[in-house]
Amino acid sequence: MFNSSGLSLQLAPKLNSINNVNLLILTDEVTELEAIIKTLETAEISFTYEATNVEESYLYLDNQVYDAILYNYCSSENDFICESPLERIDWWLTNPIKIPLILITELLGDEIATQCIQSGVSGYVLKHKLHKLPRILEKALINFFHYQQQLEVKKQQEEYIKKLEQEKREWQIAEATKQEFISHLNHELRNPIAAILGFARMLKEEIYGSLNAKQMQYISGIASTGEHLLELVNDYLDLAKLEAQKEELFLENLAVEDICRASLAIVEDKARQKGIDLILNLDKKVDFCVADKLRLKQILVNLLSNAVKFTQEGSVTLQVQFHKNMLKFAVIDTGIGISPADCQKLFQPFQQIHTPLHRLHKGTGLGLALSQKLARLHGGDITLASEIGKGSCFTLSIPRLEKNQL
Structure with missing residues (x-):
């Protein structure tokens, strides 16, 4: 059946998957708003709404977050002008994350209908088939929910990749520091120990004069301890190179x-x-x-x-x-x-x-x-x-x- 506004008021199916939906209803025909509300209520949708005309819609969007927008499009009174609904909702088209928008309209031409679909309009309901609105709204909300989930997953993946890249950079810095440290140890430890061993051997061989028994005992201890220390340093530096994966086999x-x-x-x-x-x-x-x-x-x-x-x-x-x-x-x-x-x-x-x-x-x-x-x-x-x-x-x-x- 039809009400006085001309919108169809056929009974809508009951839905259980839509709850607590906050809607923004845009219409230039206040008389048609009642039929839209009635259709949603008949489907037992739990919703709240605010209604305004298209020209003032941006004021509402600045202050409120809506789950979906219902746009009751009323074409120009000039029958010779084929106006597109998209010309009145540029604020929605330029939004990077488009709130689901369902277009309620009279029959549009094929070209304009195609433009609406390509622009990302979530749903399209003819006024004489208004009973389809609840199902289309449900589908639009579910699709948008999945879209947001995908965005969240993508965001988490990007954050995880950034974290891995940061950890890699930190690891590379740590490895570079470790290598610098190993090189420093190689020079600062091996060279002095080698010098000590060289002097100890010369004294032990009595190249520059004879030693008494006690002196020979001490210099032998210095040489033995030095050799043990050099062995320890060599093993440690080799092990550090292997741990840092810097050792190359020939x-x-x-x-x-x-x-x-x-x-x-x-x-x-x-x-x-x-x-x-x-x-x-x-x-x-x-x-x-x-x-x-x-x-x-x-x-x-x-x-x-x-x-x-x-x-x-x-x-x-x-x-x-x-x-x-x-x-x-x-x-x-x-x-x-x-x-x-x-x-x-x-x-x-x-x-x-x-x-x-x-x-x-x-x-x-x-x-x-x-x-x-x-x-x-x-x-x-x-x-x-x-x-x-x-x-x-x-x-x-x-x-x-x-x-x-x-």
């Missing part, structure tokens, strides 16, 4: 037997002094490997030195063999062995085992941690098998690569 094709014999030669004197046999057990299939020569030798010397240090009698064996796609260097000793509890912490920096023999041979507490990191930098690892009183086996595993795989 991979090359190496003769495995040569690198093994060179490593054994470094610990040979200490082994001879203790009466310990050094054994090289090299599988016939093992010939070459791809690794950083300096770092591979550093790992092997560290493992061999520890084995000699904590073996009272018997032997230390360097066993090398291929296993599947890995080259394995096993350092096997007949020493005091390590308990399962101590095995768990042995590769942690500054961790040392508390036994009489370990207290006798003080180390840096960094050697095994550094060796394991160097092994992993090669794409391998170091593992340990040990039993108290029966010795230990430290196994360095690195990938079996060919020269053409570099």
Whole structure:
């Protein structure tokens, strides 16, 4: 049926999804406002509203936030002028976040209707089908709610990305500071210690005159302590470079037997002094490997030195063999062995085992941690098998690569 204003007053469907909606109703025909209100009430929509004409709408928008705008468009009385509703709502078109706007109008031409849809108008209701308004309003509000959710998600994502970028910048600054600190330590610690050791050796060799027994004792203590300090500084700086991911490997094709014999030669004197046999057990299939020569030798010397240090009698064996796609260097000793509890912490920096023999041979507490990191930098690892009183086996595993795989 129709009321006196000409708007359709057909019964609207009841809605349960729209509650507490605050509407701004724009109309130049006050007589048509009643039909719009009646239609919404019939649908049992919980709403409040303010009504005004188009020319004064900006005054309301400045002071109030609305969930949606209903624009009852009344065309020009001049039938020869085809005016677009968009010409009267420029304030809405220029709003960066458009409040849902539903157009209530007579039949428009195809061109004008297309313009309205493209401009972002949320809904379009013909006046003689006003009963469709509640459903269209519901759909517009739901779409706008989802749109706001997407904006919020996008905002959170952008904030998260900014946070990550800020954290990255802070990390880069921290890394640069760390590298500067490491470089400073390298110069400020290594050089003076090397100088002290040089002077101590000259005095110990009595190049500038003979020393009495007490003086020789003290200068030997200075040299020994200096060497321990230099070893500690070297290990710490190497470990710091690895932690900062600044260590680079210089991979090359190496003769495995040569690198093994060179490593054994470094610990040979200490082994001879203790009466310990050094054994090289090299599988016939093992010939070459791809690794950083300096770092591979550093790992092997560290493992061999520890084995000699904590073996009272018997032997230390360097066993090398291929296993599947890995080259394995096993350092096997007949020493005091390590308990399962101590095995768990042995590769942690500054961790040392508390036994009489370990207290006798003080180390840096960094050697095994550094060796394991160097092994992993090669794409391998170091593992340990040990039993108290029966010795230990430290196994360095690195990938079996060919020269053409570099």
